[in-house]
Amino acid sequence: MRKFLIKWWLQHWIFLCLCLGLLVFVMACSPSDRLMSSPGSLNSRYTDEQPALSGNGRYVAFISNRDSSRNLFLYDLQEQVFLPIPRLQNRPDAIAQSPSLSYTGRYIVCIVSDRGKLDLVLYDRVTQHPQVLNQWYQGWVRNPNISPDGRYIVFESSVHGQWDIEVLDRGSSVELDIPDGVPISQ
Template identity: 70%
Template sequence: MKNFSSLFLLQRCLRWSFSLGLIGLAVACSPSDPFSGPSSLNSRYTDEQPALSGNGRYLAFVSNRGGDRNILLYDLQLQQLISLPRLNRRDAITENPSISYTGRYIVYLTSEQGRLMLVLYDRVTRQPQILNQWYQGWVRNPSISPDGRFVVFESSSRGQWDIEVLDRGPNVELDLPDSPVPGSSSTVSP
């Protein structure tokens, strides 16, 4: 009888330990908010594809901190992440950020339902704008001019990879060196 109760107690302890182990594993693997915890530049997640603003203050990069591939913006002067409302979406993958002089404009690629799109994000208006809706074929490797007027990228519209230059027009608000830092009051402090 004593042997039977020891065996029963051992089985119960093993089940309890196994259950706690599974709970711990689930918590450790669950996605987290990229703005929670320390906002250091590098993290335990994959941080890649860095792009530095012309004034050297902002760094845009791709990270999987939130469980998805998102573009994050880091203020090197304040040493904190900057909120980018409406830029990242849970059902899309973002890649290849490029950033204007003071970080007002961010150009990047996003893949949504298998369609690759070239997008411009304005930190002042907090609105993304699809730029390649008139192009046939694929796009890759976008880059924005320091003032934010021109966007260059590679396009396969002619059956080969060509360089396209997109002029956003003379009436676009330029991101100039003496412009005030956009969104400096909208920083997110973890």
């Protein structure tokens, strides 16, 4: 009888250890620190890189592998929360890089690699609409930067067989990113 109890106890102990080990594994793999629209911290145990600060100093856009792929994240320094970026963030098979923010963070420009094709993407946080800006370019693009008011975007392009600086004017009719309706002093 004692032999039976020892065997029974040993089997249950092994089963309990396996269950606890599985629970610890699942908890360790869960993305618990990427809470969107709730308090969170900027730094994590994941790789966070390529930070860009809005002109007013309120928002930080950066690239992180928090979702097991390289995605763009937007963090509100004042409220200390992550902000959702619908239709831009977490696109399957897409890798974001080189973010840049306008003055109040309304406009985000970045490079998105979707199945090996590099796209220069402008995202408007008000309309929540991403727009590909380089569909007419034959070459590669890299290192975009948006002006504080959101009208101009500069980037590097290889359209002429070497890296050149391109300036894209979005036009005078574009809704500018200006704080409280007041133009930024020159």
